Amino acid sequence: MKILVPVKRVIDYNVKVRVKSDGSGVDLANVKMSMNPFDEVAIEEAVRLKEAGIASEVVAVSAGVAACQETLRTAMALGADRSILIVTDEELQPLAVAKLLKAVCDKEAPQMVIPGKQAIDDDANQTGQMLAALLGWPQATFASKVVVNADKTGAAVTREIDGGLETIEISLPAVVTTDLRLNEPRYATLPNIMKAKKKPLETTTPEALGVDVKPRLKTLKVAEPAKRAGGVKVADVAALVDKLKNEAKVI
Amino acid sequence: MTILVIAEHDNAVLKPATRNAIAAAARIGGDIDVLVAGAACAAVAEAAARIAGVTRVRLADAAQYADHGAENLAALVVANAAAYSHILAPATAAGKNFLPRVAALLDVAQISDIVEVVSPDTFVRPIYAGNALATVQSADAVKVITVRGTAFEPAGEGAAAPIEALAGAADAGISRLVGRELTVSARPELTAARVIVSGGRALGSNENFHAVLEPLADKLGAAVGASRAAVDAGYAPNDYQVGQTGKIVAPELYIAVGISGAIQHLAGMKESKVIVAINKDPEAPIFQVADYGLVADLFDAVPALLAAID
Numbered sequence: 001m002k003i004l005v006p007v008k009r010v011i012d013y014n015v016k017v018r019v020k021s022d023g024s025g026v027d028l029a030n031v032k033m034s035m036n037p038f039d040e041v042a043i044e045e046a047v048r049l050k051e052a053g054i055a056s057e058v059v060a061v062s063a064g065v066a067a068c069q070e071t072l073r074t075a076m077a078l079g080a081d082r083s084i085l086i087v088t089d090e091e092l093q094p095l096a097v098a099k100l101l102k103a104v105c106d107k108e109a110p111q112m113v114i115p116g117k118q119a120i121d122d123d124a125n126q127t128g129q130m131l132a133a134l135l136g137w138p139q140a141t142f143a144s145k146v147v148v149n150a151d152k153t154g155a156a157v158t159r160e161i162d163g164g165l166e167t168i169e170i171s172l173p174a175v176v177t178t179d180l181r182l183n184e185p186r187y188a189t190l191p192n193i194m195k196a197k198k199k200p201l202e203t204t205t206p207e208a209l210g211v212d213v214k215p216r217l218k219t220l221k222v223a224e225p226a227k228r229a230g231g232v233k234v235a236d237v238a239a240l241v242d243k244l245k246n247e248a249k250v251i
Numbered sequence: 252m253t254i255l256v257i258a259e260h261d262n263a264v265l266k267p268a269t270r271n272a273i274a275a276a277a278r279i280g281g282d283i284d285v286l287v288a289g290a291a292c293a294a295v296a297e298a299a300a301r302i303a304g305v306t307r308v309r310l311a312d313a314a315q316y317a318d319h320g321a322e323n324l325a326a327l328v329v330a331n332a333a334a335y336s337h338i339l340a341p342a343t344a345a346g347k348n349f350l351p352r353v354a355a356l357l358d359v360a361q362i363s364d365i366v367e368v369v370s371p372d373t374f375v376r377p378i379y380a381g382n383a384l385a386t387v388q389s390a391d392a393v394k395v396i397t398v399r400g401t402a403f404e405p406a407g408e409g410a411a412a413p414i415e416a417l418a419g420a421a422d423a424g425i426s427r428l429v430g431r432e433l434t435v436s437a438r439p440e441l442t443a444a445r446v447i448v449s450g451g452r453a454l455g456s457n458e459n460f461h462a463v464l465e466p467l468a469d470k471l472g473a474a475v476g477a478s479r480a481a482v483d484a485g486y487a488p489n490d491y492q493v494g495q496t497g498k499i500v501a502p503e504l505y506i507a508v509g510i511s512g513a514i515q516h517l518a519g520m521k522e523s524k525v526i527v528a529i530n531k532d533p534e535a536p537i538f539q540v541a542d543y544g545l546v547a548d549l550f551d552a553v554p555a556l557l558a559a560i561d
Contacts, residue, residue, distance in 0.1 A: 017380075123363065164431065164432050165490075167430050170425060179496075
């Protein structure tokens, strides 16, 4: 069983994001970029399925600027067998990415695609569901546990939902998107980072895949949210209760 | 212009987030249809019909919608999409699950988690954990949108709108619910609570988390929330998580206990009206957003707070 894992290069989660003064977006110049944390969980899950003898091959896919190669090398250092990079300088929105991934799935025929549930830059939480729709496959989003059936025709997936957890049984092929509690991703070791440099990385383009990636949404402006003014420190619990009762009037 | 809002419910009770989505629809303007898809869910349709601003309720009552699986629900919405200029759902776990499927099948973009309606084709949505607000314009024929509940006051009660039956689509048969483990609690729902008491890693254990926070929550009639660190450490169930990838809340009072205030946590609670932070570390970032900060050991401060509130 082949597993495809889409990975996204995003601003590192520790970086404090700055909105550009002209309102055109956020400042990405000289900012540390990393793999989207949910995608690290996705790679880890795919690699564990391979280590358990369930998956036969893990293929990482990314779309975007040439520098996304680094993200794919990281994915391979974490255990992906090979990578595909769809190179474009166009701004990629979730629907376009889902179409690119569908084109890759049509060629690669994976039994499972494991995207992260959302990217921490645009926070859209759409791509996995859109891909499942385009392929006509079932989806199991926000997964915290994945158990593939012995005959590999289906999987039981436990999902994090608003009231708690739910477990669904889906037929394969399917799209499973990761939540944080699915696993704890490993760190890439130096020998594995070296090995990853020799693993195959194929490049293609949206044109070669026959996908129109033109953005559907136009960003008119990006602004900083209103800053919340920090308040006061109170001396003790009595002072806190007094403020809550008499100033804020919330208790 | 007619807008379709997809109701969220458990076949018995309409979830309050639906009211916020209807309020967002009212801001866009036009007639508002509400789709109630489920099984034996007539009571939900009746509740939806009484919400102010609703023109009509469409009720698809069939076995294949009982568990609100994304595949069947999306197919139903798509089959009925032609009449609508906008399709809205709450930005809850359920809405986030099925609505992108609808958008992809309609070959349109989805606009996730809107916090403001600028015009019928232009919306504001947070990006980068709420550290930036993007104003986006859609040129698509149908605007498919999830609505951040905290940004829109819930729609109230109004005159009863008509309820019309809607034929179901065929069961896709590719997904089946095995079971649910729902957190049973007499406390208010996190996203609808007036007061939230929220705990972080400093609670130190699952036992402490419950023993320290619950008496205070009970006294205040509050919901209990948690930081990602507390959930990851197993102190609290996943559905307690407040933050960028958990629940977005904006209660009148948010009491953060032993929470340092990571960016991703602030993203989920910084719209709260009054924020209280109790933390031992005077440098904790949570104090930068707290209206009232108390530098203290939570194990002393929370019981003292409980005793001081009568």
